[in-house]
Amino acid sequence: MPHSVQGEEISHAVLTGGRPVHAAGEADIVFGGGLSYGVEITPRSGHFHNGADPRTNAKIIEIGREAFHRYGITFP
Numbered sequence: 001m002p003h004s005v006q007g008e009e010i011s012h013a014v015l016t017g018g019r020p021v022h023a024a025g026e027a028d029i030v031f032g033g034g035l036s037y038g039v040e041i042t043p044r045s046g047h048f049h050n051g052a053d054p055r056t057n058a059k060i061i062e063i064g065r066e067a068f069h070r071y072g073i074t075f076p
Contacts (some may be wrong), residue, residue: 012045023063024048029073038068038075 001015003026012024024045029038043049043060052060065075 012048021048023060025060025064027064027068027075029068036071036073038065038073041065041068041075 001010001012004010012021023043025041025043025048026045027038027041029036041061041064043052043057049056049060068075
């Protein structure tokens with residue numbers, strides 16, 4: 001889902017309907033010419049696991065990579 005709409009940030013809780021999540025973060029994705037690919041993926045979410053240790057952050061990023069990969073979006 002987009003980070004914001006008309007300048008207003010959208011919470012990941014909107015995407016899940018308020019249900020719990022396994023991980024949250026931000027991803028930059030490029031869409032064009034029928035292709036989609038990831039540019040960057042991070043564990044930044046504003047509050048979910050904020051300040052987590054590097055090992056936890058790596059796991060969060062891996063969860064995100066796997067989720068996007070299921071939809072054909074890969075990251076470098």
